[in-house]
Amino acid sequence: MDYYPFIMIIHVDMYVFWSYVLAIVSAIGVGLLVRLPLLPERPIRHSWTASAVFPTAIIAMGILAIFFKLGVNGFYYGLDLALAIGIITALSVKYFFDSIFPKPETEDSHE
Amino acid sequence: MNELLGIAIAAGISWLNFVLIDTWMGLPESPGVKGADFIGRSVQKRGGDLAGGFFQGNIVCSPDASAGTLLGAIGCYLIGIPEGGFIAALLVYIGNRLCADPGYAGTTGALSITVIIFLASFIGLTPQMFIVGMIIAITTIQGIYHPASSKLLGKLAQKMNRYTKLS
Numbered sequence: 001m002d003y004y005p006f007i008m009i010i011h012v013d014m015y016v017f018w019s020y021v022l023a024i025v026s027a028i029g030v031g032l033l034v035r036l037p038l039l040p041e042r043p044i045r046h047s048w049t050a051s052a053v054f055p056t057a058i059i060a061m062g063i064l065a066i067f068f069k070l071g072v073n074g075f076y077y078g079l080d081l082a083l084a085i086g087i088i089t090a091l092s093v094k095y096f097f098d099s100i101f102p103k104p105e106t107e108d109s110h111e
Numbered sequence: 112m113n114e115l116l117g118i119a120i121a122a123g124i125s126w127l128n129f130v131l132i133d134t135w136m137g138l139p140e141s142p143g144v145k146g147a148d149f150i151g152r153s154v155q156k157r158g159g160d161l162a163g164g165f166f167q168g169n170i171v172c173s174p175d176a177s178a179g180t181l182l183g184a185i186g187c188y189l190i191g192i193p194e195g196g197f198i199a200a201l202l203v204y205i206g207n208r209l210c211a212d213p214g215y216a217g218t219t220g221a222l223s224i225t226v227i228i229f230l231a232s233f234i235g236l237t238p239q240m241f242i243v244g245m246i247i248a249i250t251t252i253q254g255i256y257h258p259a260s261s262k263l264l265g266k267l268a269q270k271m272n273r274y275t276k277l278s
Contacts, residue, residue, distance in 0.1 A: 045137045062201025065194040104211035
């Protein structure tokens with residue numbers, strides 16, 4: 001019985017870890033299903049294309065972290081929440097992203 | 112760990128983190144917005160390097176890996192490791208998009224410093240040390256003497272094949 005709290009901590013940490021993994025995997029998976037590209041076109045550093053890895057997975061991780069820190073853990077140790085956030089993030093990036101964060105008009109600052 | 116020693120180590124790590132990521136992401140190559148162009152050419156007029164000046168201008172005009180590193184450390188201190196870093200990465204990304212920047216450097220910086228802070232916590236470095244260290248690191252680039260720091264950034268850009276083709 002003395003080890004019980006320690007085991008609980010490990011379980012909770014593992015669930016948190018797998019929740020983040022699930023959020024990333026579901027965001028990328030659903031992103032690919034709705035035909036987002038896996039990665040932006042090369043050279044990536046100059047690309048404005050929203051892809052499954054960037055920014056979809058980053059946004060899913062950030063939103064899941066906010067929910068966890070607000071004390072919202074879903075029904076199954078955060079796993080269901082992670083799955084839902086991954087799916088909603090991927091759909092949002094596909095259908096609403098360009099209207100929320102439009103690509104800026106090109107400036108003539110390079111000449 | 113001794114606090115001053117910890118801050119010195121954290122400053123070195125933070126400096127390498129943001130300068131290498133920003134250079135790799137092409138900050139010295141071209142100014143993202145007009146303000147960065149003005150700053151780069153002003154630094155060049157004062158005897159500095161144009162690519163280093165673009166780097167400094169881009170840092171001022173949008174949250175790049177420097178802001179990502181600082182906000183990642185603040186997030187880890189206030190909210191926890193790693194949640195604070197993930198939330199910081201999301202907020203830096205939103206800030207980037209508002210500043211006409213694709214956002215790769217800022218988010219990469221925030222996520223990489225989160226991993227670094229997590230690993231460094233095993234040798235006694237705390238997020239507070241990284242906050243102070245990052246402020247010292249950014250002061251060496253932006254706050255002391257622009258021509259000298261821009262030349263250093265320009266040389267680094269040449270070595271990493273990110274030197275500007277503009278003149």
